[in-house]
Each structure stands twice: as structure tokens, then as C-alpha cells.
Amino acid sequence: MVRPDVTPAAPADEQPSIGLIGMGAMGKMYAKCLSDAGWKKINICDIPEMYDSLKATYKDFPGIYVRSDGHHVSRTSDFILYSVEAKLLDKVVAQYGPSTKVGAIVAGQTSVKAPERAAFEQYLPEDVHIVSCHSLHGPNIPTKGQPLVLIKHRAPDDALTLVESILRPLQSRYVYMSYEEHDEVTANTQAVTHAAFLSMGTAWASAALYPWEHGYYVGGIETVKVNITLRIFSNKWHVYAGLAILNPWARTQIKQYAQSTTDIFKLMLAADENGLRKRIYEAKKAVFGDGRSSVRRPILLSESILDQFSLGKKEPLTDGNRPLANSHLSLLAMVDCWARLGINPFKHLELAATPIFRMWLGGAEYLFRSDERLDAAIHAALYDVSHRYDDVEFVVASRGWSQCVSFGNFDLYQSRFQQTAAFFESRFEEAGRVGTEMLEVIMDSVELQDNGTSD
Numbered sequence: 518m519v520r521p522d523v524t525p526a527a528p529a530d531e532q533p534s535i536g537l538i539g540m541g542a543m544g545k546m547y548a549k550c551l552s553d554a555g556w557k558k559i560n561i562c563d564i565p566e567m568y569d570s571l572k573a574t575y576k577d578f579p580g581i582y583v584r585s586d587g588h589h590v591s592r593t594s595d596f597i598l599y600s601v602e603a604k605l606l607d608k609v610v611a612q613y614g615p616s617t618k619v620g621a622i623v624a625g626q627t628s629v630k631a632p633e634r635a636a637f638e639q640y641l642p643e644d645v646h647i648v649s650c651h652s653l654h655g656p657n658i659p660t661k662g663q664p665l666v667l668i669k670h671r672a673p674d675d676a677l678t679l680v681e682s683i684l685r686p687l688q689s690r691y692v693y694m695s696y697e698e699h700d701e702v703t704a705n706t707q708a709v710t711h712a713a714f715l716s717m718g719t720a721w722a723s724a725a726l727y728p729w730e731h732g733y734y735v736g737g738i739e740t741v742k743v744n745i746t747l748r749i750f751s752n753k754w755h756v757y758a759g760l761a762i763l764n765p766w767a768r769t770q771i772k773q774y775a776q777s778t779t780d781i782f783k784l785m786l787a788a789d790e791n792g793l794r795k796r797i798y799e800a801k802k803a804v805f806g807d808g809r810s811s812v813r814r815p816i817l818l819s820e821s822i823l824d825q826f827s828l829g830k831k832e833p834l835t836d837g838n839r840p841l842a843n844s845h846l847s848l849l850a851m852v853d854c855w856a857r858l859g860i861n862p863f864k865h866l867e868l869a870a871t872p873i874f875r876m877w878l879g880g881a882e883y884l885f886r887s888d889e890r891l892d893a894a895i896h897a898a899l900y901d902v903s904h905r906y907d908d909v910e911f912v913v914a915s916r917g918w919s920q921c922v923s924f925g926n927f928d929l930y931q932s933r934f935q936q937t938a939a940f941f942e943s944r945f946e947e948a949g950r951v952g953t954e955m956l957e958v959i960m961d962s963v964e965l966q967d968n969g970t971s972d
């Protein structure tokens with residue numbers, strides 16, 4: 518029996534055997550980190566066709582054993598983590614779940630938990646435990662300090678302690694939730710945030726416009742929009758499709774985002790200044806408070822920091838000596854959507870924010886905390902038509918993504934995603950590098966603030 522508080526310093530015969538099924542981006546990240554830390558019995562597999570290439574990749578990794586399939590991994594491991602596509606999970610667990618070793622603990626890395634829970638409950642034998650997890654960040658972000666959700670679903674306390682011990686080398690911050698809480702929170706944070714960036718990408722691709730090349734989307738929060746959009750489209754489509762389509766809460770959030778976008782755009786077209794100001798300022802009050810009592814320190818995105826990460830080599834277009842105003846429809850709609858759904862994004866920020874959600878909330882806060890900036894956006898939305906072409910594409914794109922998610926259509930999602938991704942593909946390498954640097958610098962500056970050392 519393995520001690521629940523075991524560490525990688527323990528002799529190999531006292532260590533738990535760890536099983537990783539699915540050796541894509543996330544499986545690889547976990548294998549490397551756990552092996553580097555000194556866990557000595559890590560069984561891995563992907564689909565059988567990948568066996569030889571996995572053997573070659575891991576030949577020099579101490580403690581990593583490539584197995585022929587998930588049956589072998591399941592039969593030999595005390596802790597088994599499935600890191601496969603959400604849509605395939607049911608099939609994969611149906612196949613290998615019944616082979617799980619008696620008394621083992623099973624987890625899933627799946628970004629959406631409703632189908633994972635159903636598959637585990639249906640196919641795992643009664644004599645195995647379920648303690649699931651979810652790293653709330655992509656595979657290219659350092660794991661240290663990032664939220665790692667742990668879900669003790671069907672297990673004694675000791676099983677949770679053992680999972681904590683096994684995953685401790687990631688140095689992530691454990692966040693404890695139930696399966697239901699997980700899906701509600703990630704619908705509020707990830708799914709609706711992705712809807713905004715997917716819509717921006719599709720809008721720019723539909724307009725055949727590389728946003729950083731024309732001086733409009735250069736510098737400040739425009740840099741966040743461009744870099745995160747490209748980051749999302751360079752990731753795997755199935756990650757975003759799964760967490761939006763299979764999450765029972767997500768379609769409501771994404772639908773409201775598209776509705777907020779449309780409603781605001783109608784007020785813009787009607788040049789209804791009173792109506793638009795009222796709606797935006799009510800949303801601001803609901804999400805950011807009345808400005809008199811600041812309950813928390815702002816995220817503080819700094820223009821000077823963000824400017825360093827712009828993909829655009831052009832100077833931003835200006836109006837006199839100010840940067841050209843943008844309606845920031847995507848951000849106005851985001852805050853309106855949070856307000857209408859009664860979502861408090863700051864509650865999620867403290868508990869379970871992904872780096873992308875943190876950046877997006879930072880962008881919203883940057884715009885909404887300053888009445889001067891917000892008024893400039895409202896004024897541009899009503900009277901400056903230079904962004905109208907982009908805004909109309911954005912409305913169409915956001916409704917298209919919402920429909921695609923509510924139809925639950927994976928094929929349509931894949932086509933939409935890949936079509937837009939193809940438009941941006943030539944810049945993925947640069948955008949990935951610059952985007953990672955940007956996220957790291959912003960996360961470091963947040964850490965400094967949290968430690969009270971930024972002043």
C-alpha cells in the first residue's frame with residue numbers, strides 16, 4: 518500500500534505507479550514534469566500507432582515506460598490520468614476503464630467534466646476511486662502557481678492526499694471543486710472568453726484583414742486582442758469545441774455574449790447615445806461596482822508593458838496626438854454579458870482564472886475603470902464609422918459561433934475554426950512566442966502586486 522504522503526524521494530518500490538493515457542500536449546507536459554521530479558514508475562500510452570514514436574521520444578527519460586495500450590497502463594498503475602479529446606473520452610474509458618487495477622485512482626484532464634463524470638460512473642468498476650483534475654492553463658505555460666482543479670468525486674480522503682502528493686511537482690495551486698462547480702465556473706470564465714476571441718479571429722479573417730498590419734490594432738489592449746486570438750487559433754480545435762459544446766452551462770453564456778454584441782450594435786446603428794450610455798454604465802456598475810469602494814486591487818494591465826508585445830511593426834493610427842478610438846465592441850459586450858448573467862468575474866479570478874481569462878478581464882477593467890476611456894469608446898461606437906466594417910463582421914461572427922455551439926455541431930465547429938486558423942497560420946510561431954512572453958510578464962507583474970512589492 519502506497520503512503521498517501523509519499524514523495525518522489527521515496528525508493529521506487531514505495532512509489533505509486535502513475536498511468537498517463539493520451540500523450541498529446543497535456544500528457545507530454547505531465548510526463549516530463551513528473552519524471553523530472555523523480556517519480557520512477559510512469560506508464561504511458563497513446564493510440565497503438567504512436568507506440569514506436571513514443572518509444573523513441575522517451576528512450577532517455579528515467580522512469581517513463583511506454584506501454585502498448587490503455588489496458589496495459591490501467592492494469593499496472595495506482596493513479597491513472599486520461600488526457601484525451603473530450604469527445605472521445607466516453608469511447609476510451611469504455612475501452613480501458615474496466616481494466617483499471619483494483620483500488621486505483623482515476624482522473625481525467627478533460628476541460629469539461631459532465632461527459633467525463635458520466636463515462637467514469639458508467640465504465641469504471643466500483644472498486645476504483647475517482648479523483649479528477651484539470652490544469653487551468655495550456656501546455657506551454659509554466660505550471661508553477663497556476664490553478665489546478667482537484668475533484669474528489671468518489672474516493673476516501675487518503676486518495677485525494679495521494680493525488681496531491683503525486684501532482685505536487687507541478688507546483689500548481691490546488692483548487693477544490695465538485696464536478697458541477699467545475700463546469701459552471703469554466704463556462705463563466707473560459708467558454709465565454711473564448712467566444713469573444715474566436716469571434717474576433719473569424720471577423721478579421723472574414724474581412725481578410727491582418728489586424729496588426731493596418732495600425733488599428735496596435736498597442737495597449739489591442740495587443741491583448743491580437744495575441745490571444747492567435748494563441749487560441751494555434752491550439753487544437755477540439756479543446757475549444759469540447760469545452761463549449763459539451764459543457765451544459767456554456768451555451769447559455771455564449772448565447773448571451775452574442776445577444777449583448779447584437780443589442781449594443783443596434784444601439785450603435787441607431788446612434789442612440791442615451792440608450793447606449795445607460796446600458797454600458799449599468800453594466801459597469803454591476804460588474805465593477807460604483808467606483809467608490811474598491812474591494813480589490815485592479816489587474817493593472819500597463820500600456821507600456823503591452824506595447825512591447827505588439828505583432829504590429831506600424832505605429833498605431835492616431836487622431837491628433839491620441840490613439841485612434843475603437844468602439845471596443847468585444848469588451849463592451851463582455852461586460853454587458855457578465856452583468857446580464859449576474860456573473861462576478863472577480864470571484865472567478867481569485868479562484869480559478871486561466872491566464873487568458875485573466876488577460877481578458879484585465880482588458881475589460883482597463884477600459885471600464887476609466888470614464889475617459891469608456892466615454893471615448895462609446896463616442897467611437899456611436900459616431901466614428903472607421904471600425905464599423907470590423908464591428909459588423911464581429912456581430913455576424915459571434916452569432917455564428919453561438920449557433921454552432923448551440924447546435925452542438927463538432928464538424929461545423931471544426932470547419933469554422935480551421936478556416937480561420939488557416940488565415941492566421943503564417944504568424945503562429947511568432948504570435949506563440951510573443952504571446953507566451955506577454956502572459957508571463959503580466960502574470961509576474963500580478964504576482965508582484967499580490968506580494969505587495971510592486972510600488
Ligand SMILES: NC(=O)C1=CN([C@@H]2O[C@H](COP(=O)(O)OP(=O)(O)OC[C@H]3O[C@@H](n4cnc5c(N)ncnc54)[C@H](OP(=O)(O)O)[C@@H]3O)[C@@H](O)[C@H]2O)C=CC1
Pocket residue numbers: 538539540541542543544562563564587600601602603605609626627628629651652653654655656752753755756759
Ligand atoms: N491543450 C490545452 O490547452 C488543454 C487541454 N486540456 C484537456 O486535456 C485533454 C487533452 O488535450 P491535449 O493534450 O491538448 O490534446 P491532444 O490532441 O494534444 O492529445 C490527446 C491525445 O490523446 C490521444 N488519444 C485518443 N484516443 C486515444 C486512445 N484510445 N488511447 C490513447 N490515447 C488516445 C490522441 O491521439 P489522436 O491525436 O490520434 O486522437 C492525442 O495524442 C483534452 O480533454 C483537453 O480538453 C486541459 C487543459 C489545457
Ligand SMILES: O=C(O)C(=O)Cc1ccc(O)cc1
Pocket residue numbers: 627628652653654655707749756760871872873874
Ligand atoms: O487559458 C485558456 O483559456 C486557454 O485557452 C488554454 C486552456 C484550454 C483548455 C483548458 O482546459 C485550459 C486552458
